Amino acid sequence: MTEETGSELPKFSHSAPLTLGVELELQIVGSQDYNLIGAAPDLLREMAGRQHPGDIKPEMTDSMIELSTGICLDYNDALTQLRSIRNTLVHQADRLGILLSGGGTHPFQHWGQQAIFDAPRFHHLSQLYGYLAKQFTVFGQHVHIGCACPDQALWLLHAFGRYIPHLIALSAASPFVQGFDTGFQSARLNSVFAFPLSGRAPFVLNWDDFSAYYRKMIATGVVKSMKDFYWDIRPKPEFGTIELRVMDTPLTVDRAAQIAAYAQALARYLLEEKPVEPHEDDYLVYTFNRFQACRFGYDGTLVVPGSAEQRVIRDDILRTMAIVEVHAYDLGSTEALNLLRTEVLQRRNGASEVRDAYVREGALEEVVRQGSERWAGRLI
Amino acid sequence: MNPSAFFLPDWPLAIGPLLWIALAVVGAALAGEWVRHHLGLPRITAYPVVGMVVAALAGDPLVAEHSEWLHRGLDVALAILLFELGSRVDLRWLRNNRWLLVTSLCESLAAFGAVFLVSRHLGLAAEPAALLAAIGMATSPAVIMRVVAESNAQGQVSTRLLILTALNTIYAVVTVNLTLGVLHQRYSDDWVLAITHPLYLLGGGLLVGMLLAEAVSRLDRWLRLRDEYASAVLLGLVLMTIGLIEALRLPVTLCMLFAGIVLRNATPRAWVFPRHFGSVGGVLVVMLFLVVGAQIKIEYLLTGGFLALVLIAARSLAKLCGILLLARPAGISWRQGLLLGLALSPSAGPVMVAAAEIGRIYPQLQGTMVPVAMSAAAIMELAGPVIVALCLKWSGERRD
Numbered sequence: 030m031t032e033e034t035g036s037e038l039p040k041f042s043h044s045a046p047l048t049l050g051v052e053l054e055l056q057i058v059g060s061q062d063y064n065l066i067g068a069a070p071d072l073l074r075e076m077a078g079r080q081h082p083g084d085i086k087p088e089m090t091d092s093m094i095e096l097s098t099g100i101c102l103d104y105n106d107a108l109t110q111l112r113s114i115r116n117t118l119v120h121q122a123d124r125l126g127i128l129l130s131g132g133g134t135h136p137f138q139h140w141g142q143q144a145i146f147d148a149p150r151f152h153h154l155s156q157l158y159g160y161l162a163k164q165f166t167v168f169g170q171h172v173h174i175g176c177a178c179p180d181q182a183l184w185l186l187h188a189f190g191r192y193i194p195h196l197i198a199l200s201a202a203s204p205f206v207q208g209f210d211t212g213f214q215s216a217r218l219n220s221v222f223a224f225p226l227s228g229r230a231p232f233v234l235n236w237d238d239f240s241a242y243y244r245k246m247i248a249t250g251v252v253k254s255m256k257d258f259y260w261d262i263r264p265k266p267e268f269g270t271i272e273l274r275v276m277d278t279p280l281t282v283d284r285a286a287q288i289a290a291y292a293q294a295l296a297r298y299l300l301e302e303k304p305v306e307p308h309e310d311d312y313l314v315y316t317f318n319r320f321q322a323c324r325f326g327y328d329g330t331l332v333v334p335g336s337a338e339q340r341v342i343r344d345d346i347l348r349t350m351a352i353v354e355v356h357a358y359d360l361g362s363t364e365a366l367n368l369l370r371t372e373v374l375q376r377r378n379g380a381s382e383v384r385d386a387y388v389r390e391g392a393l394e395e396v397v398r399q400g401s402e403r404w405a406g407r408l409i
Numbered sequence: 410m411n412p413s414a415f416f417l418p419d420w421p422l423a424i425g426p427l428l429w430i431a432l433a434v435v436g437a438a439l440a441g442e443w444v445r446h447h448l449g450l451p452r453i454t455a456y457p458v459v460g461m462v463v464a465a466l467a468g469d470p471l472v473a474e475h476s477e478w479l480h481r482g483l484d485v486a487l488a489i490l491l492f493e494l495g496s497r498v499d500l501r502w503l504r505n506n507r508w509l510l511v512t513s514l515c516e517s518l519a520a521f522g523a524v525f526l527v528s529r530h531l532g533l534a535a536e537p538a539a540l541l542a543a544i545g546m547a548t549s550p551a552v553i554m555r556v557v558a559e560s561n562a563q564g565q566v567s568t569r570l571l572i573l574t575a576l577n578t579i580y581a582v583v584t585v586n587l588t589l590g591v592l593h594q595r596y597s598d599d600w601v602l603a604i605t606h607p608l609y610l611l612g613g614g615l616l617v618g619m620l621l622a623e624a625v626s627r628l629d630r631w632l633r634l635r636d637e638y639a640s641a642v643l644l645g646l647v648l649m650t651i652g653l654i655e656a657l658r659l660p661v662t663l664c665m666l667f668a669g670i671v672l673r674n675a676t677p678r679a680w681v682f683p684r685h686f687g688s689v690g691g692v693l694v695v696m697l698f699l700v701v702g703a704q705i706k707i708e709y710l711l712t713g714g715f716l717a718l719v720l721i722a723a724r725s726l727a728k729l730c731g732i733l734l735l736a737r738p739a740g741i742s743w744r745q746g747l748l749l750g751l752a753l754s755p756s757a758g759p760v761m762v763a764a765a766e767i768g769r770i771y772p773q774l775q776g777t778m779v780p781v782a783m784s785a786a787a788i789m790e791l792a793g794p795v796i797v798a799l800c801l802k803w804s805g806e807r808r809d
Contacts, residue, residue: 059563060499062681066563075740123505124740126568142808394679 036247038240038255041179044100044269047297047360049107050173051289052097053278054088055118056135058128058401063394065092065138065166068127069146072118075125081117082110089151090143090166094118094129100175104290104362111282112406119405128401131285132379133168133203133217133277136393140164140207161224167217168278170200172289173270174296179236181300186230186262186271187307188299190315191334193261193275194322195295195346199369200276200288201326202379208393214326214380217277218319226252227259228316232309239264261319275319280379280403283368290365294357295349301356311335327376346373426467430479433463437699451556453698454794457787460702483700486693488647488665490554491578492621493682495669497571508739509569513576516731516753517546520577521584523727524720528781531716540588541782545724547581548574549755549793550662555694556797564806565741566749570797573753575666582663586610613659618667621650625672626680640686698790705787713780720785725754745804752800755793756786 059066069091076085083098096114101107122129140163145155155162176182201214213219221227233239246252255263261275273292279285298304311334321329327343340348350370357366372378386396402408437459441452448454503510524545528538553574557567586607624646628639647665654664673680729750736746801807 059568060502061497061563061568063679068564071565071741074742121740123502125565126499126502126506126509144808392679394681398677398679 036244038243039266041182041236041264041266042269043177044175046175046177046181046300047293048175048270049101049103049289049293050098050175050268050270051101051107051111051285052095052171052173053111053131053282053285054093054095054168054170055278055404056130056132056168057092057094057122058130058135058397060126060128063128063397065090065135065143066127067091067144068125069094071125072121072127075121076118079117079121081114083114085114085118087146087148087151089146089154089162091146092138092143093146093166093168101289103360104286104293104365107289108283108286111286115282115404115406128398129404130397130401131168131202131278131280131282131404132383132400133201133215134206134220135166135168136205136383136387136396137208138166140166158224161220164220164223167203167220169217169221169274170276170278170285170288172273172276172292173265173268174273174293175268175270179239179264179266180234182264182269182271183234183236183239184307185296185299186264187232187234187311188305189262189271189273189295190229190307190311191305192295192349193315194318194329194331194342195349196273196288196292197275197319197322198326198329198342198346199291199373199378200279200284201323202277202280202383204380204384205387205393205396210384210387213324214378215277215323218275218323221259224259226257228261229312230258230260230263232307232312234307277379280382280400281406282404284379287365287369290357290360290362291350291353291369294353294360294362294366297356297360298353305335308335326378326380327373343373343376429463429467433459433699433703434695436463437695441695451559451794451798453552453555453559453694454791454798456695456698457702457705457790460699461705463699464703464705479696479700482693482696484651484661485644485648486697487551488651488661489644489686489693490551490697491662491665492647492669492672493686494550494554494571494575494578495618495666495671496673496680496682497568498575498666498670498673499572500670500674502572506740508735509572510576512732512735512739513573514580515735516573516728516750517577517580519727519731520546520724523723527720527723528716531719533781536588536592539591540585541720543581543584543588544782545581545720545756545785546584547578547756548728548753549789550574550578551694551697552755552790552793552797553752556794556801560798560801560807562801562804562806563808564804566745566752566804567801567806569741569749570752573749575670577753578662579666582660583607583611586660610660610663613657614663615667617650617654617657617659617664618669619671620653621646621664621668622671622675625668626675629680640683643683643686701790704783705790706783713782713784714788716781717785717788720781721754721756721788724756725751728753748800748804752797754789754796756789 057066057068057072058064069087072094073085073087083096086095086097088095096118098107098110098114101110118129140160143163143166145151145162174185176185197215197218203215203217204210204213206216231242233242252258255265263272263274265272276288279288314332314334318331321331322342327346329342331340331342331345332338333340347370350366354366357363383396383400386399387393390396399408437456440455440459444450444455445452521542525538525542528541529535533541553570557571590604590607625643628642650664650668651661654661729747732750732753733743733746736743741749
């Protein structure tokens, strides 16, 4: 990743439409006390030179690590790549006596104990944001969707806004923060909202207008690059993609691939059928919908943009799944969609699984241990 | 001088040894804080020094008169430490990373070889040399546990330091007992005794360890051991175990380490050693290091000092080489290997106690092996915590 410092947006690269890329931020956990452990440098060192698809990168604090796939054509490709990277990582973690885990938050870590990863960018962010940077020890899934041209990217970005609650509810896996049940399904997103440049992208549908906005923001000195925007969805001109960023890292790579497949099917449906035209006014209900999804998950209420119709998020997801089914079929991800639908029908997501594990075991350490076993694919 | 009233004390005041010991404890605790604040060193660096000074001031009778209950306190402190150390040993890690196990065998064997060769070269007979070498395999569990806990270190160096210490302590106890078996044969010409003794120690140690582990894990299901008040129950259990160990004439070291290992590995369930119980041990550790310091005698340092230094150098170098040889296959960087190798150098305090006891059993060794072992242990008892603290600091794993 090179740091762009110019005042111009990088050129929007060409990418094959609807290709996928998945990034997952992982928790590195010590096997002594099951708390986060600053082992990212060790893991990166041992991963160096080993063959695997995609990439492994450091993150803000040294108890986080990010894995990413290469460009994936479909669900099966993404799943294969993710499993392969996961296996390589888990093998190295086993050698180091450390554990890896999915989930949007570590249930009982204290942000004050985290150390910033030793790299200039992270030190800069830490200086700028203070304790927010360390509180940002949360773990998300990002999904890239390839777009044919920049205008299409912006159009898709805003059309997707309506479905953000779906992605939150399906991926939510962060009920516990600092040792307590927050009552939220995705408490992770609350940490993201604290950042001044979080939220949604400005409503612009034309790349030239977007570039102008970007130039103005650079001129204010508030941002230095696209990376400084912590938007829920943001364009990634270098890749020629839009990047969906609201998901918690799910508890398994399989789930991560399924969610990516759902997003891909949705994107195909939106682009091919153009069921709606995005409007600025769609965002009137945006933060309400998003909060409902974070707090209540499938049981939350969603207001359909452009109407006063209220729906339970679960029903809206199931309805949407029925609509995009044919696109999922064409993309080869029927299996993924069916697995996800079962989860929704059984009202199960990462958050409910973490809570169930806590009720069953009575100790957050054991919840973390089982989480790491699940992540490694050793516990079904 | 006659007191004017029956209720007034004698004059001059008769200061009992208890007061001396209490004074030593307070002095040690304060010195520990001072060392920590002003020199940035772990507290336990100060304890043996204070112990040595107080013993020199108060004279021999101090420790001798109270050796009975001091010995007991020392046993309890050690038992808790070893129990916790054992519970840090993750056997699954050893299965996943065979090179770690090989490293452990390698560094212990290297230390054994180095100490044996050097002491043979310096004119010791084969049996006492083997005994010394066996003792030299162990890294001080007390020093490692306390320094790691105090600097709140986490990472490859500190975690491996704990597991390697637990393992080399086990090897050392086993080898010491095997060597003792040989000594038995040599001194009493009884084959059966020589073979059954170490077997009994090992088997019995494992059995008692399993009993304690079973009791604690059953208890853990009933009440939350994480609770402060549950420490009393745990302490009681440890005391009961020590009683049993004594009745069975088994080594405390082995039993408690096995207990910890069984507790951690018998079920896959997450086990975190109760922090409060660790603190109980932490307080007793002041006593442990004081008593160890008090046993350091200047005359030992004079008779065994030089040989001790040579031994320490050879042993530390051997351990360092053993670690560095396999650092990369075992998954640590050269730098981490260097620091881990150095941090393994503190020699074991309980070994000193063992050496004293062996000296009692075999007076023939009193003049040769005992002073060397004692002074080597003493030097490392004083320098060890500093070395470990520095290694952890340089590894970047300190979080205090």
